[in-house]
Amino acid sequence: MQPTRRTHPAGRHPERLLPSEPQRRRIARELYEQVADLPIVSPHGHVPAALLAENRPFENPTELFITPDHYVTRLLHAHGVPLAELGVGAEPLSEEQARRSWRILCEHWARFAGTPMKYWLEDVLVGVFEVDELPDASNANALFDHLGERLRDPAYLPRALVESFNIETLATTDDPLSTLEHHAALRDDPAFATDVIPTLRIEAAIDPGHPSWHRNVTALLAGAGGDDDVESYLAAIAERRRVFARHGAVSIDCALEDARTAVLPRARLAELYLRARRGEATPQETATFRAGMVSELARQSHDDGLVITLHVGSLRDYDAGLHRQYGPDRGCDIPLTTRFAEGLRPLLNEFGHDPAFHLVLFTLDETSWAREIAPLAGFYPSVYAGAPWWFLDEPEAILRYRSAVTGSIGFGKQSGFIDDTRALCSIPARHDMARRLDSAFLSKLVSEHRLSIDEAGSIIRQLSYELPRATFRLGHFGH
């Protein structure tokens, strides 16, 4: 093996991410080859359905790769590039601005060494756009032109890309009030084979501390036609769940700062609801209501079978100035220590044994993987250990995750890979990365005679395809 020299982006090497030790590499390669071409199942992510329904060409490389991707803008910002200089929030960008932003990224390319952003971008540039040199200041302009040209080619329209990526199921994440018209349109198109399904993003409808809660509740009640009381409110949520399920949804997503749950008597929930609606709830009451509503979501899953994904432990919009200027979700989430064990106990004692219920736990505090999430998934039939997410969705952390949870729960209670991305073009690169890393992890177990190669072959197929389907009950819902 000769180490790669700089003219080749990492995306080029066929054995990238596989371990260097020759025996392990051979085993890993044997495993990887079994799954490299399996269809992609993406049961949780953030590609907008409108992008596919409208199917308009991407404007330019900047609006494809930079401004919407806070993984990228965050690190440029950390190196002193103001977001305004990149054009964040100012889309659509002028050609001049787009070109300038692209150049900034190219100039900072070396700053991304060691990050998955660089790995994914290079994989996309090589694999999708046929670029074969590393971006830098000298080739920024030429690359911008080359990529722009491709983006005007019909083969690079959003739907064409999705089809070329071999994506079988693609879940979006949607506002509780969404009309889901784009999903309906995509489903009605017989020429488009990918199953694009919505996900009900729920916290803005259950957390009175959320800035949109009041507006959302009012709209939900208006839609469902009930009184302003907790029964109508719960019924309105159940109705939205049914609508989402009719459009193909298999899950509800809930992103909260902590994992507290409570099972409240209906009278207590009703009282807190009214206090919250009147704006009289104390912070403690707001938290109690939210904790109670997480359990109500689980209760409703008994009837409609929707999976609940919990994304817990991020101080969102940490920087007040950034939030004021650009709004939410611009890359300044900062993780917190998270306590799943105490938090989930009420919910799990009540609903954890329900065979109709699946709860997938995602954390930004990796210490909870071995300490709490695996022990919970290793006892409750309903609980699944969600794949590494956000800051933890990178090679080193993915391998730490496998090391942390497998001893407790084997592979069958792990969620399989979840890309959770809004960067459409990166989807195949992310799934491919996961398949390579899982092959690498399994090659260790095989080479140390902890698993046979046949056992590992079965597991790599499960992790790549079967487990995400089983965790999200895709079979159950007929997808």
Next chain:
Amino acid sequence: MQPTRRTHPAGRHPERLLPSEPQRRRIARELYEQVADLPIVSPHGHVPAALLAENRPFENPTELFITPDHYVTRLLHAHGVPLAELGVGAEPLSEEQARRSWRILCEHWARFAGTPMKYWLEDVLVGVFEVDELPDASNANALFDHLGERLRDPAYLPRALVESFNIETLATTDDPLSTLEHHAALRDDPAFATDVIPTLRIEAAIDPGHPSWHRNVTALLAGAGGDDDVESYLAAIAERRRVFARHGAVSIDCALEDARTAVLPRARLAELYLRARRGEATPQETATFRAGMVSELARQSHDDGLVITLHVGSLRDYDAGLHRQYGPDRGCDIPLTTRFAEGLRPLLNEFGHDPAFHLVLFTLDETSWAREIAPLAGFYPSVYAGAPWWFLDEPEAILRYRSAVTGSIGFGKQSGFIDDTRALCSIPARHDMARRLDSAFLSKLVSEHRLSIDEAGSIIRQLSYELPRATFRLGHFGH
């Protein structure tokens, strides 16, 4: 090296768990061979003394391998198998039920891939029962018959197994009120060479929050003949310690949710004692009394030299329904974040320098290994870093443990391997696993020239034999 194919259980391969890189494997094998046949020292575990004293044949494979082992039943439960279907709590099982449970385990065998349960079971099946195929639905019945036949052979009686396992010392864990008659009987049998020693499990006698505390205290006082005051209570505990020590005990075990300790004035302890006995103690007072009693245990160790093992940080009996139906310790412990530094400060400031005192710290929160346990063991002569326990007693976590603590404290303040098991047949498999993993860890240090091979050879012998003896003062007590 050819990767193992599925017909061979992992337990077959002579180099299992050793690293794949050829130089490291050679070194690891050289180290492992130095300790593979050393006698087993098991200073903390849960095999019942009655099992050995009565020495009756095991009923069937299910009551040997499944129903009493919550490591196994827990994961079957997580895959949707109700404990009742396995016969948990319904022992003795009918032949039909036992056979059905065994079949369920065999059908789920692949679900255990990657877990130590599968590794240990295969090692036992191969090494003790001469099975040489992987269990599955097709061979479940035949295996059940094969194993049942072996269990009727006198070579598979409990004492015969212990002797064939080359166990030098085997500690049990016993109720504070235990008569220890089985230990006496075993000691009086000149034909049985293994030193079976009791351990005083103490939390039910010091924690007024424990459901049995009142009953235990009343019985302790009745046995010792004192008034119902703190002096008689402490004297009664000291007397039980003396009785245990006379029966060979070297340690007291204390399992608590947190590591809080306090050194209380005797008058304060007396007052809290009376309030607790009258049922008037607040939760805060209960916690303070318990914290004070942990320190009193350390104070008593100055006189009798008994080692204290602290197992901290588990929410025991997390699931209320399971606890109602099956009672405690059925596999639904969920770990908590644990703070040793603040908790132990009062105790260590008072007793941490006492040369007659050893305190062995076990955690389910592995973040405390490097952050708190190693720094404490690296300063206080009394403190030892306990081996990975429960969910953490598996290959990946064991290697993380060595990586976490060795830089701070070297090897001499690590406890050496502790099996902590109630699964008698797994004892040699567990000790063998630890010896292999320690050889693997040391092979890294040797191959990177951080230790010489001679230094590593001395360390592997310490970890396998000398350190458990030194940590538990086995030499001191004349065992």
Next chain:
Amino acid sequence: MQPTRRTHPAGRHPERLLPSEPQRRRIARELYEQVADLPIVSPHGHVPAALLAENRPFENPTELFITPDHYVTRLLHAHGVPLAELGVGAEPLSEEQARRSWRILCEHWARFAGTPMKYWLEDVLVGVFEVDELPDASNANALFDHLGERLRDPAYLPRALVESFNIETLATTDDPLSTLEHHAALRDDPAFATDVIPTLRIEAAIDPGHPSWHRNVTALLAGAGGDDDVESYLAAIAERRRVFARHGAVSIDCALEDARTAVLPRARLAELYLRARRGEATPQETATFRAGMVSELARQSHDDGLVITLHVGSLRDYDAGLHRQYGPDRGCDIPLTTRFAEGLRPLLNEFGHDPAFHLVLFTLDETSWAREIAPLAGFYPSVYAGAPWWFLDEPEAILRYRSAVTGSIGFGKQSGFIDDTRALCSIPARHDMARRLDSAFLSKLVSEHRLSIDEAGSIIRQLSYELPRATFRLGHFGH
């Protein structure tokens, strides 16, 4: 490769700490060789300036290697050696005492196996003192004589050693009231090329809970000539900063139990100041004032550009008896769980975007690396992830650090290596260890085709030389 046998200390092997797998070793060696001889930049450490200014011969091996080094005395203490037996606190030692202490260390040498203390000491003994056998009881006396002879040789005077170590910049850590006369003297010596710069250690001047706070504030005010109010107090601190900067300082160091900050209205700060000065502040008010002052330090950095290093999360002087007998900083720090995200939010919201401000975060709770420190450094231009410190400055933890932070932030927001040591002779061994480990880490990325060898070559040079300079703004201040 033949494993090293015991007669050779680890310090001998040219490929020590490099990975054993042949392809990775070749890559690691290629990278290491590029930086092995680069000058040492040490922007934070604890070598006393007086040692160099006075340039007196070291008394004996014990006062060089044992009594001042709590890394060493701590572990001997854990093995039952009272500090008094080592002569700690009784310096200058008689020849007899020094020889006895040295013998104790040699007898315990094997106890240090697996620790960086043994690695560094062997590297120093081999590389600086030309010892080529492992210390033990049999050669303790001869080694003591050999080392003593060297120490009387002018080539082993402190300044000669620093020059032979190729140290370009050496920062000391200094009391806020220090006259900095030794720094001035060293700067005035044209024959001494190393840039010895002071660091303002500030917590004793901003934390009213610190035992010296009152005395320090009184002295600061006396020096600056103001009233006893918060404006004069802040001005006096600013003035000390200017004096330190004039003597070459580039940073202020602040060691606190937690990371709480607050941005207080000046009137509130003034009120708390007065209450603290009158001894009337509650513990809560003391904590609030301290939290506010951390932000005031950041505010002042806007004007003078001094970098702030935060060393957070240690329960210092944990053992009351040790502290009473020997005073502070004798090795009994015990780390705590640390919460950077919530703690730093006020400060970072106000000052985190200031391009004149650098904040370097050090933790003893490694869980904060991936969870909080990297996400903060990956967003705020001001924040840098400080290198592993104290218990974490050892090979396994250093590799865990790279694994934990690189995926989020790449390499450019890592501080590069910081030795943070008071053990002068160990400085080259520590920097060399870091360069070897970084080469080892990078060799993994290269061998797995995640980086090209050229990219890795650029990074190893940054980590070894450029990043510590950039993080501490050494270029900015003209060093």
